[in-house]
Amino acid sequence: MITHRDMQPIPLSNLVQRIAAFSDGAIGGNPAGVLITAQHPSEPEMKAIAADVGFSETAFAAPIGDAFRVRYFSPASEVPFCGHATIALGAALALERGNGTFKLILNDAAITVDGHQQDGIIAAALQSPPTHSTAAAPPLVAAALHLLGYTPDDLDPNLPPAYIHGGANHLLLGLKRRDTLAAMAYDLEAGRVLMERAKIITILLAYAETPQRFHTRNPFASGGVYEDPATGAATAALGGYLRDLGWPHQGAIDVVQGEDMGMRSLLRAEISPIPGSSIRISGTARLMA
Incomplete structure (x- = not known):
């Protein structure tokens, strides 16, 4: 929970952005939840939020130095990496912070995601972990x-x-x-x-x-x-x-x-x-x- 200016608690699940990644124009794509907060919620809270959102994954991002610490949860479990939720996160960061390349620290790797918007089109590109x-x-x-x-x-x-x-x-x-x-x-x-x-x-x-x-x-x-x-x-x-x-x-x-x-x-x-x-x-x- 966070508290708004009127001191009323706002459920974190209400702050989750819902973004479809890899869309085909204005249709299709894979829906992902994105929650960007100053600190990660607790692990039980992240699991509960992901289950409440109900998409295949929700990405949780919190700033750490010049990067973002990112964790991904499905409705059933934590996963080490999720591509479509990373694309959704890149789109959310571009909307929030402007076009750019963002460093991400995952559980087992460090990667980047580019996010940009122009003329109403939002796009993103990630560099995967090693293959x-x-x-x-x-x-x-x-x-x-x-x-x-x-x-x-x-x-x-x-x-x-x-x-x-x-x-x-x-x-x-x-x-x-x-x-x-x-x-x-x-x-x-x-x-x-x-x-x-x-x-x-x-x-x-x-x-x-x-x-x-x-x-x-x-x-x-x-x-x-x-x-x-x-x-x-x-x-x-x-x-x-x-x-x-x-x-x-x-x-x-x-x-x-x-x-x-x-x-x-x-x-x-x-x-x-x-x-x-x-x-x-x-x-x-x-x-x-």
Whole structure:
């Protein structure tokens, strides 16, 4: 709680900004909560606020020196990094402090986010934590396919299953067909159990329309969320994976996510040639009522 000039307590949840990151113009995007305060609320308060907001993540930011200490909470748990909430935070900081680059200190990394607004358009770009990827264990792949109702024949041999990391751990499954991606369905509780056991945040399902244009979906049962309409952390991990794979990305990929759930979102990942280095993830944002 904080106290306004009339000394009436204001619930912190009332101060949360609601911003859709990676929007497609005035529609779509992934809603995130953003709370910027002089000091972080207690951990139980942050958990309660995130649950009350009800979005897949809420970012909590407090100034520390020339940077902001940032923590991310889903309705069910704390997560180490959230891309779309970072884009939303960049938009909020640009609106509050003007266009610029803002240093962020996460639980396990230090990154930056650029935020700017011009002519009514708000945009942001983050530099992800370092990335890495490795081949996924066959038992986990088999369990994930069973969860999602897929078979090994549905997998794209050019995108072999992998553990991928860009600030958080994900399992990547590449699919041969766009309609297979659209048919995704699974049991939320079974998904939560699998993700917690495998220590992954999401399963990233990816279909390559072209070498530089992907369609993705992200089951996020570990956070109590059936699916994210835009996932910056997983897109950063995807960019690092494609670099490790030697994929012909030509320096950048565009990602369409959320289309199958009616929340079309647009993400761009810029991929440097340096192995393991940060991936730049960018998109626009819109303020929600």
